[in-house]
Amino acid sequence: MIRRWLPYPILSALLLLIWLLLSQSVAPGTILLGALLGIALAKMFGLLRPPKAHLRNYPLLGRLFLRVVLDIFRSNLAVGRLILCRDRRVRSGFVAIPLQLTDRYGLAVLACIITSTPGTIWVSYDPSANILLIHVLDLVDEAGWTDTIKQRYERPLLEIFQ
Amino acid sequence: MSHLDALPPWAAILVAVFVMLGALFAFVGSLGLLRLKNFYQRVHAPTLGTTLGTFFMLAGSITCFSVLHGRPIFYEILIGVFLTLTTPITLMLLVRAALYRDREEGSADVPQAQLHE
Numbered sequence: 255m256i257r258r259w260l261p262y263p264i265l266s267a268l269l270l271l272i273w274l275l276l277s278q279s280v281a282p283g284t285i286l287l288g289a290l291l292g293i294a295l296a297k298m299f300g301l302l303r304p305p306k307a308h309l310r311n312y313p314l315l316g317r318l319f320l321r322v323v324l325d326i327f328r329s330n331l332a333v334g335r336l337i338l339c340r341d342r343r344v345r346s347g348f349v350a351i352p353l354q355l356t357d358r359y360g361l362a363v364l365a366c367i368i369t370s371t372p373g374t375i376w377v378s379y380d381p382s383a384n385i386l387l388i389h390v391l392d393l394v395d396e397a398g399w400t401d402t403i404k405q406r407y408e409r410p411l412l413e414i415f416q
Numbered sequence: 417m418s419h420l421d422a423l424p425p426w427a428a429i430l431v432a433v434f435v436m437l438g439a440l441f442a443f444v445g446s447l448g449l450l451r452l453k454n455f456y457q458r459v460h461a462p463t464l465g466t467t468l469g470t471f472f473m474l475a476g477s478i479t480c481f482s483v484l485h486g487r488p489i490f491y492e493i494l495i496g497v498f499l500t501l502t503t504p505i506t507l508m509l510l511v512r513a514a515l516y517r518d519r520e521e522g523s524a525d526v527p528q529a530q531l532h533e
Contacts, residue, residue: 275491330441330468333460337448346457348527369504372463375456376504377511387527389511391460 259293261300264309266292307359311414318410322367325406333372336392347393348377351386351400355408360415367407374399419484427483434476442469454525455514459507466503470496 260266266289273288274280309315336344355361361379368376368388377387390399423431441464448461474492481489518526 272494275494278489278491326467330464333448333464334441334444337444337451337461344452344457350527365504365508366500369507370463370467370500372460372467375459375463375511376508377515389456389459391457 260296262296265299266296268292269295305358307357307415309414314410315414318407318414321406322371326371329371329373333391344391345393346389346391347396348387348389349393349396349399351388351403353379353384353386353404353408355412355416356381356384357411357415360411363415364407364411368403420480423480423483427479431476431480434472434479438469438472438474438476441465441467441472445469456511459511463503463507466499470499 269292270285270288273291274284277284277288353361355364364386365376368374373391375389377389379386386403388399388403393399420428445461445464448464449458452458452461474496477492478490515526519528
């Protein structure tokens with residue numbers, strides 16, 4: 255019964271939280287409306303028949319989040335320096351990275367991480383060979399980047415999603 | 417001048433520093449659009465504005481209105497969340513379109529598509 259009305263409890267809770275933040279109140283009426291919205295929108299999301307997500311290891315998710323925020327700070331400064339130093343030659347290029355991660359949600363999070371970090375961009379992903387192509391603005395060594403992506407981001411994502 | 421007069425000096429300075437830092441990052445990102453050499457390099461530049469640029473401006477906004485209203489106001493965080501979730505979609509679309517065009521034109525600067533059996 256509860257499964258039927260609440261197929262995605264985390265999504266419903268998040269929608270309720272967003273609603274409360276947006277309306278900036280915790281009055282009973284707001285909570286009721288937010289809860290109804292959360293349940294209704296989550297049921298509509300179910301109509302899209304999304305693949306099931308298996309989230310594990312929430313502490314690791316928190317650590318990964320902190321690591322990504324730090325990396326975004328650092329690479330912002332690096333890319334800013336690259337843009338401001340006019341005479342420095344920018345050596346950019348593509349890197350192909352064979353992935354182990356196949357979970358759709360894990361890949362989506364990896365895409366957000368890689369794109370949000372200035373200096374790297376997700377170019378294309380080949381699901382049959384499981385190879386990810388990224389473009390790096392300041393490409394010094396190719397193997398180093400493959401290691402960075404795999405060790406820093408893919409390994410924790412594998413533990414969380416797969 | 418406005419209700420901003422109610423802001424104490426320490427908060428005004430903090431907000432000004434945050435907004436200036438945010439504007440600085442957004443500006444450097446836009447400058448990158450002008451300075452970098454090819455499309456794939458230029459795509460990197462605006463991410464400065466969508467990450468630290470947005471971060472500092474949101475921090476300024478949160479500080480300003482939390483002090484003014486005397487209670488924590490942080491729904492601006494949602495702007496950051498939605499920006500982080502939606503930027504990859506636009507950027508990937510642009511980059512993939514460019515890659516498709518370059519591959520069709522037989523450009524030597526991009527890796528060719530791998531063929532499968």
